[in-house]
Amino acid sequence: MSTATYTVKGMTCGHCVSSVKEEVSEVAGVTSVEVDLPTGLLTVESDGPVQEADVVAAVEEAGYEVVR
Amino acid sequence: MSTATYTVKGMTCGHCVSSVKEEVSEVAGVTSVEVDLPTGLLTVESDGPVQEADVVAAVEEAGYEVVR
Known part of the structure; x- marks a missing residue:
């Protein structure tokens, strides 16, 4: 495990958090996703290796941006 | 018609707008709902008389507040 x-930019409310959690949860290997709205901190737990690019793409799919 | x-307080993003539109659309008699996010302006069109209290309750159900 x-x-x-990651740090996510652009989330403004609980709905935004839900969107990010939903998309990132669908990434292969991901077992748990937590988001802290005030800081934009996204914590992704996984069983095995997860491609960072897949997480970034999922965040973008939700309509937000990962700060590098 | x-x-x-109304003016709605607390909406921060498009998801908030969707929640308000969804709830207010369910109020009896309402035929059209428009929301302007920057100003919080909620415009409700209806076939017949609509109870203001029902609209306020719908906005609160969505998690926001009507400014009186």
Whole structure:
């Protein structure tokens, strides 16, 4: 099991958080997704290796941006 | 047909707008709902008389507040 963190830009409310969680949860291997709205911190737990690009793409699919 | 306007407080993004539109659309008699996010202006068109209290309750159900 591994944990990776990202910072997401543009979320303004609980609906935004839900959208990000929903999309990132669908990434292969992901077992748990947590989002802290005030800081934009996205914490992704997984069973095995997860492609960072897949997480970034999922965040963008939700309509937000990962800060590099 | 009549049109009433309200000011809604607390909406921060398009998801918020969707929630308000969805709830207010369910109020009896309402035929059209428009929301302007930057100003919070909610415009409600209806076939017949609509109870203001029902619109206010719908906005609150969505998680926001009508400014009086």
